[in-house]
Amino acid sequence: MDQLKSWWEIANPHRDVRERQLPESVFAIDLGAVVNDSAPSIYQNPVDFFEKTHITQVLEDILTLVLENVEGNLSENRVQRLQTGFGGGKTHILLAIYHLLNSPEKVEKIDKVRDIVDASDVDEIPSAEASVIVGTDLDTSGGREVEDIHIKTPWGELAYQLGGKETYQLLDTSDKNRTSPGKNKLVEVLEKTSPCVILIDEILQYVLRAKGVVVGQSTLAEQTISFIDELVKAVNATEKVFTVLSLQASERYEMFGDPEAAEQVLNQIQSKVERVDTVTRPIQKEEVYSIARQRIFETVGDEENHEEIAKAYHDYYKNNSSDFPDRVTKPEYEQRIVDSYPFHPEFIDALYDQWGSMPDFQRTRGVLRFLAKVVSDQYRERNKDPLIQPSALNMGDQAVRDEALDYFEEGWDSVIGSDIAGEDSNAAQIDHQMGGVYYQKRIAQSIAASLFLFSMGGGQQLGATLERLRLGVLQPSMDVPLVADAINRCEKTFFYLKEEDGFYKFTKQPNLNSVISDYESNVEEGDKIREIRDAFPDVIGDSCFKTHIWPQDAGDVPDDHNLRLAIFHPDKGLDSGAEETMDDVKEMWENYKDEFREYRNSIVFLAPDASSISSLKEAATTKSALREVRSNQSIMNDLSEPQLEDLNERFNSAKESLPAEIRKVYSESVVPEDSNLKNISFNVSILSSDKEIDEVLQEELEEKDVLLSRLDPKLLTSDRWNIWPKKENKEGKKVDAPHITTQQLWEYFGQLSQLPMLESKEALKESIARGVDEIGVFGYANLTEEGEYENIRFQESFNAESVNISEENVIIKESRVRTEIKEREKEKEEEKKEKEVEKEDETTSTGRTGTKEKRKIETIGSEEEAETPTKGIGTVRITAKPGWEDQWDETYEAIIEPLIRQNADIDIEVSIEGCSEEGMDKSKIEREIEENLTQRNIEYKIEYGNEKSDEQS
Incomplete structure (x- = not known):
């Protein structure tokens, strides 16, 4: 944005205003x-x-x-x-x-x-x-x-x-x-x-x-x-x-x-x-603007200039709407700035609403004469201000000061001299000490001038909120946070400033700042740190983490599967240049004492925002100083009842403010991600809550899926995390193992930083139970010492209480568990059929007759009772096409069993041809069919179109 013109470059006061010849009659x-x-x-x-x-x-x-x-x-x-x-x-x-x-x-x-x-x-x-x-x-x-x-x-x-x-x-x-x-x-x-x-x-x-x-x-x-x-x-x-x-x-x-x-x-x-x-x-208020312009200014310049300045101010207010009163962001306020130019509306509004309600400040001539003296002073100062704002009230100018004090009772001279105007005033001292924009724009002095304007007059609520103060001081080229920072400094420095229910105002009653500031200046760094450390129990809640406050080295945080939160010292803040703190984080993440840290996925780090550490230490300083003041009986005896109440309120507020400040400042977390670390800053809305910092961290990590309280079972077998164990097949090729132990899974979540953290074992148990019960992602079984599965559970009612996390319990790949179940069902069927055959043969051996084609499977009676073949053959090759879905069992009974009864050595070769017009996924065939054949040690040969694979065994 181009530099806005100063008001005196556009508007020209009447000559008597410029020359300070202001008879009262000129305004009547x-x-x-x-x-x-x-x-x-x-x-x-x-x-x-x-x-x-x-x-x-x-x-x-x-x-x-x-x-x-x-x-x-x-x-x-x-x-x-x-x-x-x-x-x-x-x-x-x-x-x-x-x-x-x-x-x-x-x-x-x-x-x-x-x-x-x-x-x-x-x-x-x-x-x-x-x-x-x-x-x-x-x-x-x-x-x-x-x-x-x-x-x-x-x-x-x-x-x-x-x-x-x-x-x-x-x-x-x-x-x-x-x-x-x-x-x-x-x-x-x-x-x-x-x-x-x-x-x-x-x-x-x-x-x-x-x-x-x-x-x-x-x-x-x-x-x-x-x-x-x-x-x-x-x-x-x-x-x-x-x-x-x-x-x-x-x-x-x-x-x-x-x-x-x-x-x-x-x-x-x-x-x-x-x-x-x-x-x-x-x-009406709006008329006051035109009256003032008409009676004080010879000309106010072109309205185009007014509109340009009004738009700049209004855009500034809208773009920072949360920092200004709602009324100034509305469209009509832009026109009010145009109408009141070169005065800022807030200047005249304060006179109208507050000063105008005092018995001694009723007449138009008095108000206009006061405004005229302000304009005369500012015209001679030639400050580069686009508007005459409340901050332009220069109480250091004797004419302005005398005019203002003419309407108020005695006692304000000391307030003005101490806090508001003059090179030795507290406001001027702040501007000099801070330098930079403070000195250039007289920030603290502008706040003091605005506060004096807002503090005087009649009405129930005198003073100004931060929003109104910003309105009185800030110009479009200025940073909004300046006022909050400056009023904070003024509160700690001014001797007559009072804050009540969010309103700041000057009073003639000295405050405690002069005493407290002396004590604050004597608070040592170690005292501040102790105050902060002592407040930490008030900000630690009941989360899934075991907390470790200010660990000194890697050995202070145990290396185990418990989720652990390491909270860093206030001097170890995080920001874009906090390399030393990140080095400490990495050291603690990678090592435990003299060894490598095994459970890297079980530790989270919390550090203060480096840009906010000063505010935390200021809160600690205030609390320490207030405690010392309250312990000094001599000072306490000299304080009035209102001052004692004020002191106690400040101390109680400081006790509450320090934990609240810790919650706000500790907003930077570092968590494992893949094989490295990731910084996460907290959401502002979460920081403003009353929850404790570990609970806030838990919620934030849950929201970002870094920490899980519930785990999708499908992720355990998917390629996303690639945690399923591998084994070599006969060709030396790496393939998925048929199972993984539940203990190994649990260990992975504590050790592998590419995985999310699990809040507890129950989260894993619940995931396994759902994978078995609801959707059949995998099976669950006991693993014997011989490597056999016992008590297989798959696609059946199953709950987390039934899941054990151990080396003896496994989850089994879906394909393998289905094969395992089918083979076991087949074995049961074969046993059943063998029993039926034995029963049938027993019947035959007791005298029943059969056809010539029956061979003697077992001789119980005389040989004469069994018929023998009239002619023998050496080999037989049978070709048949059984029904694909429902005739496998019948094929076994019709072909295999008769050959067994003939004491034949049986060699079975299955020839299967699959065709699909849409095309088949070769990788799935390799993964599902070849893997099953390999696991069962079945010799096979597979041809793909015109491609042929080597025979494998």
């Missing part, structure tokens, strides 16, 4: 001057005024009410009370009403005015009389003379302005006697002069001055308050009349010499009108 609209035709053109000329006025919703609503009431189309909301403190707007609205009705032919051609008229219930701006009563212009003692009339009171002014000398005569006596007219007299005046509007401004100042004018048994002030009471009643009883009364929400009463009296008068006026009026607060 004088309604009386407009009536007397002596105001500046921007206010005096109705066309100029409306063309340069932004029509807010409030202004539009009030102008609409004026039009409809004066026209007679509306009989309610005839009395409007404008009441606000900061930002003004009251006089602006009164002037808009005055110009609307006093110069209708001039302003109705202006589009924005025409839009208001068209949206109302009137066709055109009605003709109406207007009375403007400005309390600061009225003389309470002498009044004024006009047309040979001596007007002494506001009600005399009202009658004269509305109807001239003739109407004045209706109130002549009341005016001369300075006694308030009653409602009926006022109704008579209003009916005679309607349609009309009555605009009353700054009446409080008039009433306060009128307190000194005696009227009979009362005062002119009391009569004026009574007049206001009767007037609002009369207005509400008269058609086509509209009245607007402006009042301050509160005032700087001391300027009148009697603050309590001023407040009392305001309350009296409000009590008279609040029953029948409608309160309107004319100033």
Whole structure:
């Protein structure tokens, strides 16, 4: 992103702001001057005024009410009370009403005015009389003379302005006697002069001055308050009349010499009108921006520049949305930056919401004068800031400092001098010590300035969250983590900074930092390490690992099949350049004492994130220092109750924070992978949990399939891991062995780093049981000393409790177990048939006759009883094609058994030809058929198409 222009390269303050010649009057609209035709053109000329006025919703609503009431189309909301403190707007609205009705032919051609008229219930701006009563212009003692009339009171002014000398005569006596007219007299005046509007401004100042004018048994002030009471009643009883009364929400009463009296008068006026009026607060936050821009700046430059800067800030907020308040990432906030340029919205918002709620900071002129002094200071400083942000509040400038402190009680000078402004302040010291961007951008001083702005004023919640602080300090070119780092340093350094429920603020009450910082500076490195080591039992949970905290060498972690977690020392962190730590990891992984480590797949390493070790040690330092402070009885006796509570809370927080910091910092694990090691960083969401570090590690490794609690049986025989043992066939070729012992399998998972880790033997047992039971991946049996299988289990109900992990138990390849089962079934069938033959021969030997073709298998009776062949043959070759699926047994009975009974030496050769239009997988034939033939020592010859293999045995 290109460098954004500084605000002073685009906007130009008024000359009096640049030169610091700032009389209070420069910020005020004088309604009386407009009536007397002596105001500046921007206010005096109705066309100029409306063309340069932004029509807010409030202004539009009030102008609409004026039009409809004066026209007679509306009989309610005839009395409007404008009441606000900061930002003004009251006089602006009164002037808009005055110009609307006093110069209708001039302003109705202006589009924005025409839009208001068209949206109302009137066709055109009605003709109406207007009375403007400005309390600061009225003389309470002498009044004024006009047309040979001596007007002494506001009600005399009202009658004269509305109807001239003739109407004045209706109130002549009341005016001369300075006694308030009653409602009926006022109704008579209003009916005679309607349609009309009555605009009353700054009446409080008039009433306060009128307190000194005696009227009979009362005062002119009391009569004026009574007049206001009767007037609002009369207005509400008269058609086509509209009245607007402006009042301050509160005032700087001391300027009148009697603050309590001023407040009392305001309350009296409000009590008279609040029953029948409608309160309107004319100033909205958005208007404050334009007021400030108009009154402080001669020009604010091209809007294209504003939009470019606003977009840069808004994009910055959106791209780092989790670090800023949600409201600033919304699309409308970009426009707010444009509207408030060159001020950042947060600067004016803080004045509006917080400073503006203080009794002594209510007036527009005071606020604008303060802003003007800030702008004057920053204009002379010429900092390269795109916007005037809260961080621009330079409390080191005497004019700004005096203006700010004028609104607050005593005691803040020490806060400013200690923490906020000046070369010796804690903020300046942090910036100097840190150097770099801290020094260039005055980061700590910017935070201190922003915090002062956010800490002052009224309201329930003063101060700022980290998100709001970032808003006050950061610019698009700056790194977001700066503020979090800086506030952390400020918390440990500032003497008047307080944090409560996530809000940071300055108070006049010194904190414990001055004491604690001294103790922290005396904490030795060994003390920090002991604090961390003592906290480790609080972060170790109930996982599948046996934990070893800070092993010194390879001999500290046993070499066995137990899953072991080696947790490294805080100084052995892992990052891209942590070669020394990785060397230690490899040494411990490869060796055990003076021997090679056998169970390399049973050890996992956990190390701290090297970039976070400092925060861990800081937490340990804080805990150690706080413990020492609490043990010093002399210090404890000098602390107040709130400070004691604060100290205990800090210590309890430190006790909780240290284990939490360990959980966050120990986020780098190293696990076996193939024949090497692999680094795994923890997921951030897991680190933020309350689980202990070994439990977090277990979950993380399970998620990445490094550690298994459940094992797919198919993987045990697949080529993926290639763990099945091999043996040589007669040709010296390596082929899969028919079985593997369960003990060997278990050992493999503890030793071979190409395999995942198993959480327990139960995981392997459960996998074997499922492989036998559910899907028939392999068989399970006992292995005798002679190498025979006993108690074969295959594709039958089987559970993990029945599985033994030993050298006497094996899992058998599927092909072999099927062959084994079939051979055993065949043997049983042969035994059954032999018994049947024996039974049949016994029957024959007891005298049964047979055919000539029967041969004598066993002689029991005389030779004469057995027939012998009439003719002998030497050999016989039989060719037959039995049914492939279901006639093998019949073939044996029909051919083999008769030859056996003939005492023939039988030589059997099977010729099988397999054809497939789709084609057959030669490797599967070699693996399944040749392997079975080889295992059974069967002589065979296989031809593939035109290829022929050598005869094998």
